Amino acid sequence: MVSENFKVTPWEVEGEVDYGKLIEEFGINVIDTKLLERIKKHTGGELHPYLERGIFFAHRDLDKLLDAYEKGEKFYIYTGRGPSQDMHLGHLLPFVFVKWLQDKFGCEVWIQISDDEKFLFKEKTIDQIKKQAEIDILNILAVGFDSEKTIIVSDFKHISVMYETACEIAKKLNFSNVKATFGFNNKTNIGAIFYPAVQMVLAVLPSKIYKKNILCLIPYGIDQDPYFRLQRDINEKMGFYKPVCLAGVFLPGLQGPTGKMSSSDSSSAIFLDDTPEEVANKIKKYAFSGGQPTIEEHRIKGGNPDIDTCFQYLKLFFEPDNAKLQEIYNNYKSGKMLTSELKIYTIKKINDFLEKFRQQREAIQPRVNEFLYSEEKINKNRKIYET
Numbered sequence: 060m061v062s063e064n065f066k067v068t069p070w071e072v073e074g075e076v077d078y079g080k081l082i083e084e085f086g087i088n089v090i091d092t093k094l095l096e097r098i099k100k101h102t103g104g105e106l107h108p109y110l111e112r113g114i115f116f117a118h119r120d121l122d123k124l125l126d127a128y129e130k131g132e133k134f135y136i137y138t139g140r141g142p143s144q145d146m147h148l149g150h151l152l153p154f155v156f157v158k159w160l161q162d163k164f165g166c167e168v169w170i171q172i173s174d175d176e177k178f179l180f181k182e183k184t185i186d187q188i189k190k191q192a193e194i195d196i197l198n199i200l201a202v203g204f205d206s207e208k209t210i211i212v213s214d215f216k217h218i219s220v221m222y223e224t225a226c227e228i229a230k231k232l233n234f235s236n237v238k239a240t241f242g243f244n245n246k247t248n249i250g251a252i253f254y255p256a257v258q259m260v261l262a263v264l265p266s267k268i269y270k271k272n273i274l275c276l277i278p279y280g281i282d283q284d285p286y287f288r289l290q291r292d293i294n295e296k297m298g299f300y301k302p303v304c305l306a307g308v309f310l311p312g313l314q315g316p317t318g319k320m321s322s323s324d325s326s327s328a329i330f331l332d333d334t335p336e337e338v339a340n341k342i343k344k345y346a347f348s349g350g351q352p353t354i355e356e357h358r359i360k361g362g363n364p365d366i367d368t369c370f371q372y373l374k375l376f377f378e379p380d381n382a383k384l385q386e387i388y389n390n391y392k393s394g395k396m397l398t399s400e401l402k403i404y405t406i407k408k409i410n411d412f413l414e415k416f417r418q419q420r421e422a423i424q425p426r427v428n429e430f431l432y433s434e435e436k437i438n439k440n441r442k443i444y445e446t
């Protein structure tokens with residue numbers, strides 16, 4: 060979508076994103092409290108902050124997914140990552156959320172590594188992309204996915220399993236229809252034009268492989284919506300359920316409440332391999348503050364947590380405890396808590412998270428192959444869907 064103040068396509072996010080407008084334009088529904096209560100029934104009363112606090116905020120057919128699940132039907136999750144640049148927190152956190160869903164619903168998770176996409180769309184060589192893919196896979200697995208129920212598909216490596224289905228999908232899409240949706244023009248290379256079919260494949264492929272109509276839940280950043288919006292009708296035409304969409308907002312960059320965390324701007328992003336000192340320096344130097352210019356003024360007027368980057372990070376993910384979050388909110392707003400104190404608290408939370416993450420990453424390194432797509436894995440997992 061391109062509007063006066065912002066732009067959101069799968070390859071470009073710019074300006075101040077108006078999520079209300081996107082919802083309207085994309086024809087997607089807001090997740091309401093009724094739906095959240097329903098989810099809670101299946102998660103032991105717990106809600107991941109990403110749901111509770113509106114990070115994953117929009118859906119299509121989530122209610123239908125729950126209807127089916129309540130009747131004992133299984134579903135799988137499909138999500139992915141395009142390896143082009145080092146991962147930052149905004150890239151990793153959705154995978155933490157997906158792992159939570161896997162734990163709660165016991166479902167299979169298919170993760171696409173769209174190395175082909177990044178080769179086609181970015182100024183990178185195949186070798187650079189492949190190297191980045193290896194690093195990214197390790198980062199993704201470090202969040203703790205279940206090795207039996209998780210399948211990584213790399214487009215370059217596993218295209219033979221996907222190609223027939225990609226062609227079936229591609230044949231149902233004509234250029235004039237997808238051009239505007241994806242922002243293609245006559246200069247777009249033809250690999251890029253075919254690529255959407257490849258990203259859409261996994262919304263239907265497991266059903267074909269397991270020879271059973273299986274519901275697919277796709278969590279993604281809202282910029283990826285065009286693929287799955289289109290794939291819904293195609294799935295149906297192919298005789299399968301429409302995929303269920305779960306769309307999320309972008310993690311804000313350090314410098315303000317409206318921009319997106321971006322790899323190409325190191326002062327806006329916290330990378331997974333930033334040292335504790337780097338994290339501290341970035342937060343101190345760049346994190347947009349909702350506080351007052353002087354301590355005296357801050358004590359009198361108080362800060363504004365709603366525009367403060369540190370508070371937003373705590374809210375989005377790093378302070379799961381609702382009572383504690385509310386306390387920080389109140390203290391910051393009243394001026395009792397200073398910007399420097401809020402920053403120190405946030406730095407510690409992020410560094411603790413990253414330290415644990417890096418330990419888990421080291422532990423999983425020798426086991427990466429267990430997660431990669433193989434016929435053996437498929438043959439084992441077939442039983443998940445036998446009832």
Ligand code: TRP
Nearest residue numbers: 138139140141171173258279283
């Ligand atoms: N295109 C996504 C990116 O640029 C990666 C991706 C591939 C993806 N398949 C997906 C994301 C499915 C969400 C769901 O990072």
